């Protein structure tokens with residue numbers, strides 16, 4: 001097959017125009033010389049709002065008798081006409097059929113059933129390695145009720161919420177499925193293909209920024225769980241891992257031998273995948289106590305911002321706002337502030353809602369989600385500022401190593417402050433953008449929202465996010481955001497509108513620590529332990545967590561099946 005990239009057509013092109021463009025691009029004599037084609041990717045270029053272009057990547061098959069190699073040779077110097085790559089997934093190997101069933105060989109454990117654990121378990125199951133998954137939260141339907149319990153009844157269930165439970169942190173999300181990771185093996189395709197098999201719309205395979213939305217994710221996760229079980233895997237819910245057994249092997253290396261559950265049960269294993277997510281603070285503390293190699297890492301904190309979706313659509317698409325192919329507009333913004341900090345938009349959710357995302361009592365954390373339709377009134381995104389370990393060290397010194405757990409303490413501090421500023425009951429503190437920018441004028445209080453009604457439930461308490469002595473975040477963060485909002489206005493007209501709402505705090509943008517691993521994906525100092533996904537510091541988002549899960553599962557399989565390790 002021949003792949004053509006960068007095939008540009010007007011937004012409103014007629015359907016046959018694409019075929020005609022391919023025939024012309026390949027210089028084919030007749031329309032019938034093109035036997036078939038499929039769209040591999042469709043993106044858009046909206047830099048010129050009145051003349052938005054669709055950009056296609058297509059795979060083409062020539063009619064019988066035509067020499068594909070000769071056609072490709074004519075385009076040898078053209079980077080946009082090449083042979084189609086093999087994007088299929090190829091298993092490294094398969095276990096014997098009786099693997100782990102009384103033959104003395106230990107089954108691999110996967111801790112956590114978010115996107116990383118899910119794909120690790122799926123690949124292991126598909127290779128016949130019958131993984132056992134241990135997930136602290138509940139099955140997704142029960143978890144949904146608990147999560148809504150916080151939003152509607154102000155009751156937090158610490159083991160079953162936006163962060164914990166079947167499907168992991170991305171279950172109540174926008175379900176954005178793109179990532180900027182380098183992907184030479186096309187593993188993102190494997191993730192998308194499995195999602196489609198589980199019920200995601202086919203279009204996620206070809207649109208450039210696919211998303212699924214919350215409701216579909218729930219039933220897809222159930223189907224993927226069923227596949228893992230059908231292949232001999234086992235998934236155990238409400239099974240919080242509280243300890244790790246580590247032995248010193250004959251060669252002096254530390255080797256993992258199993259885990260302990262909250263119930264006291266011990267499970268033996270020589271291969272343990274840690275797919276914990278970024279909110280497993282108790283587990284991070286336990287691992288640190290057990291001497292597992294880890295280090296503090298940078299992350300970001302800030303607020304969620306909400307605008308009317310129409311403002312974003314008009315700013316991005318002009319007269320084409322509302323076009324069905326374009327859907328609700330998103331944005332990606334960066335500003336380098338005068339105080340040296342970078343401010344950027346994070347996890348933008350078009351036509352969505354801001355959600356309460358804490359997993360700990362008496363703390364407030366924001367995040368965003370949407371449905372597949374993305375048709376809620378408001379657009380929301382995190383507006384966050386990068387911070388590094390030197391900013392959050394807890395011991396007051398200005399040099400020397402930072403404890404890997406210091407970032408967690410920092411997050412907790414500001415999440416508790418947000419709870420206080422919200423006035424209790426998981427109500428979040430917020431401020432109108434106009435009032436925030438006009439600082440030091442005191443923010444208005446009370447129910448005086450303007451054109452934007454914030455969507456966060458159980459509610460937003462208007463306050464002064466920068467009140468001296470009761471700041472909602474460190475002053476360097478507040479100052480950087482205050483400077484960035486008018487700068488963003490220059491890119492998106494309406495961005496710093498007075499009535500846009502800031503709601504806080506957004507503290508769980510990524511893991512505050514990294515559980516260090518080597519090229520074979522094993523912990524640097526504990527053999528058999530495979531830190532993976534977002535919590536270990538190796539992914540940021542559903543797609544990259546899924547891909548990391550696949551790669552880690554492959555490393556586990558290499559070890560169990562005695563295959564050559566990565567060069």
Ligand code: FAD
Nearest residue numbers: 112114116136168169170173175176241277533534541542
């Ligand atoms: P997680 O999904 O966090 O899963 C970790 C799992 O481990 C959890 O289920 C947890 O219960 C379990 N666990 C933790 N400790 C233990 C233990 N001791 N014992 C047993 N189980 C344990 N990303 C996107 O790409 N697109 C989006 O649109 C998007 N929207 C988001 C919206 C929200 C509201 C949130 C919170 C996140 C969103 N994200 C989004 C981020 C995305 O969800 C994460 O990057 C992704 O889920 C990380 O996957 P993971 O498997 O590494 O960890």
